[in-house]
Amino acid sequence: MSSATPEVQRDELDALTSILDETAFEIEQQTETTHGTLVIEVSLPDEFYIEYHTNQRRRVEYLPPIYLRFTLPNDYPSVSSPSFELECIWMSSEQLQILSENLKNMWLDNSNEPILFLWYTSLNTQALEWLNITTKLDLTLSFSSTVSKSIKPQLTSTQVAAVIHDYERERKTILLSRSVITCPICVNDVYGHDCFLCYVCSGTACKSCIKSYLETIITDGQVKSITCPVNPTCNIELTPTQIASVVDKQTFHRYDRLLFQLSIDAMDDIIYCPRCQKPVIITNNTDNHLDNTLGECATCSFVFCTLCGRTYHGVNPCQYSAHQLQDIYKDYQNASAEERLALEQKYGKFFNRFMDDMASVEAIRATARQCPQCSIFVDKLDGCNKMTCSKCHSYFCWICLRSLSKTNPYGHFNEPQSKCFNKLFEGVTGMD
Known part of the structure; x- marks a missing residue:
C-alpha cells in the first residue's frame, strides 16, 4: 500500500464534506476502516410521471434518494475499490444490480483515483439512463398491485407511490422554507x-x-x-x-x-339515539324487517324503534304525527323507483297501507275544506254553502270558512255588508 493512500482518502473525504451538506454525506471514521453514506437524488426531466396502477399515474418532481453505503479499505484508492451497496425504495433488486455494475465499470476505468464524487454525480445524472427510464417510472413492473403472502414483506406499487408522494411533499416544504x-x-x-x-x-x-x-x-x-x-x-x-x-x-x-x-x-348501519343523540350501531341480522327496527343506546340504555324514534313497540305499527306522515308521503311521491323501494323496505309491511291512506287524505284535501271550529276536513257533495260539521255540528260558510251563528246561520248570506251576500247557492249545479 502506498504511503500516500491515507492522505488521499482524507483529502477526498474532506472535499466531499465541503461540497455536500450533512443530509447528503455522512462519514464514520473507525480505527481500521472508514464507513460512509452518500444520499443521491436523481435528476428528473421537466415532465416526469409515476404509474402505480393501470391507467393511474401522477406527475412528480422529486423521487426518494438512492443510498450508497460504502466502506473504504486501507489500500483505497491505490489498489482496492470501495466495497458498497445500494438502496432505493422505488427500485427493484434487478435495477439496483444494473446500477452497481455501472459503478464497478467506472472504477475499472478510473483505477487508482478517488471515485466517490464521480459515483455521486453519475448516479445523480445518469441513473435513469442506465435503467432505460425516460419520462415515466412504471412501478407496476417492479412491485405487485396487491399485498403478497411471502415470508419477506413486499411493498405494493400503491404503497411505493405513497412513499414517493410523502417524500416529494417534505422536499417541497424544505425548499419553500428557504x-x-x-x-x-x-x-x-x-x-x-x-x-x-x-x-x-x-x-x-x-x-x-x-x-x-x-x-x-x-x-x-x-x-x-x-x-x-x-x-x-x-x-x-x-x-x-x-x-x-x-x-x-x-x-x-x-x-x-x-x-x-x-x-x-353516510353509514347505513348508524342511527342517532333519540334521547341523548349518541350514535348507535344497528345490526340488520335477519331478513324480517320488524326484527331489524330495534335500537339500544349503549350510552343512556334507551331502547327505541329505529323508524319512529319512540320507545320500542315490537310488531305494532309506528305512531307518526300528522306532519311526519305528510313529509314521508311527499318524499315517496318525489322519489325515484329505487328510492321508493328503499322507503318500502325501511317502513315495512304497513307502508303500502299507509301510502293508500295518505293518498285518500290527499284526494279528500283536494276537494274538502277544514271546519273552522275543530279543523276536521268536510267535503261538500251537494246542497247550499251553509255547511254543518259532521264532528262538532257547528255551522260554517263553505265559501269563506267563517263560523256561522247557530240561531241564524243564513243571516251571513242575507246581510248586504257580508262578502258572501246572495251567495248561498253559488256554485251549486242547476241553481241560478
Missing part, C-alpha cells in the same frame, strides 16, 4: 415558512390568507371536499394535517367534528 414568495392573494412578500403549499400543483400563498379562507368555510359548515384554495383548477382535497397546520385549534375541532358527523351520517 425562500421568499409573493402571496398571490394579498400580494405581500412572505417568508416560505409562513406560507401554505399545495403539494400537487405547488401553489403557494401566505398562511394568513389561507387561514381566513378556511375559517370562513368551516364556520359555514362546508367541511366536505375542501380543495386547493390557491389554484382553482387544482381539484386535490386538503388533508386534515394541512388544515390543522393553518387554522386555530377551535376551528379545527369544529372541522373534525363536522367531518366525523358526515361520515357517520
Whole structure:
C-alpha cells in the first residue's frame, strides 16, 4: 500500500464534506476502516410521471434518494475499490444490480483515483439512463398491485407511490422554507415558512390568507371536499394535517367534528339515539324487517324503534304525527323507483297501507275544506254553502270558512255588508 493512500482518502473525504451538506454525506471514521453514506437524488426531466396502477399515474418532481453505503479499505484508492451497496425504495433488486455494475465499470476505468464524487454525480445524472427510464417510472413492473403472502414483506406499487408522494411533499416544504414568495392573494412578500403549499400543483400563498379562507368555510359548515384554495383548477382535497397546520385549534375541532358527523351520517348501519343523540350501531341480522327496527343506546340504555324514534313497540305499527306522515308521503311521491323501494323496505309491511291512506287524505284535501271550529276536513257533495260539521255540528260558510251563528246561520248570506251576500247557492249545479 502506498504511503500516500491515507492522505488521499482524507483529502477526498474532506472535499466531499465541503461540497455536500450533512443530509447528503455522512462519514464514520473507525480505527481500521472508514464507513460512509452518500444520499443521491436523481435528476428528473421537466415532465416526469409515476404509474402505480393501470391507467393511474401522477406527475412528480422529486423521487426518494438512492443510498450508497460504502466502506473504504486501507489500500483505497491505490489498489482496492470501495466495497458498497445500494438502496432505493422505488427500485427493484434487478435495477439496483444494473446500477452497481455501472459503478464497478467506472472504477475499472478510473483505477487508482478517488471515485466517490464521480459515483455521486453519475448516479445523480445518469441513473435513469442506465435503467432505460425516460419520462415515466412504471412501478407496476417492479412491485405487485396487491399485498403478497411471502415470508419477506413486499411493498405494493400503491404503497411505493405513497412513499414517493410523502417524500416529494417534505422536499417541497424544505425548499419553500428557504425562500421568499409573493402571496398571490394579498400580494405581500412572505417568508416560505409562513406560507401554505399545495403539494400537487405547488401553489403557494401566505398562511394568513389561507387561514381566513378556511375559517370562513368551516364556520359555514362546508367541511366536505375542501380543495386547493390557491389554484382553482387544482381539484386535490386538503388533508386534515394541512388544515390543522393553518387554522386555530377551535376551528379545527369544529372541522373534525363536522367531518366525523358526515361520515357517520353516510353509514347505513348508524342511527342517532333519540334521547341523548349518541350514535348507535344497528345490526340488520335477519331478513324480517320488524326484527331489524330495534335500537339500544349503549350510552343512556334507551331502547327505541329505529323508524319512529319512540320507545320500542315490537310488531305494532309506528305512531307518526300528522306532519311526519305528510313529509314521508311527499318524499315517496318525489322519489325515484329505487328510492321508493328503499322507503318500502325501511317502513315495512304497513307502508303500502299507509301510502293508500295518505293518498285518500290527499284526494279528500283536494276537494274538502277544514271546519273552522275543530279543523276536521268536510267535503261538500251537494246542497247550499251553509255547511254543518259532521264532528262538532257547528255551522260554517263553505265559501269563506267563517263560523256561522247557530240561531241564524243564513243571516251571513242575507246581510248586504257580508262578502258572501246572495251567495248561498253559488256554485251549486242547476241553481241560478
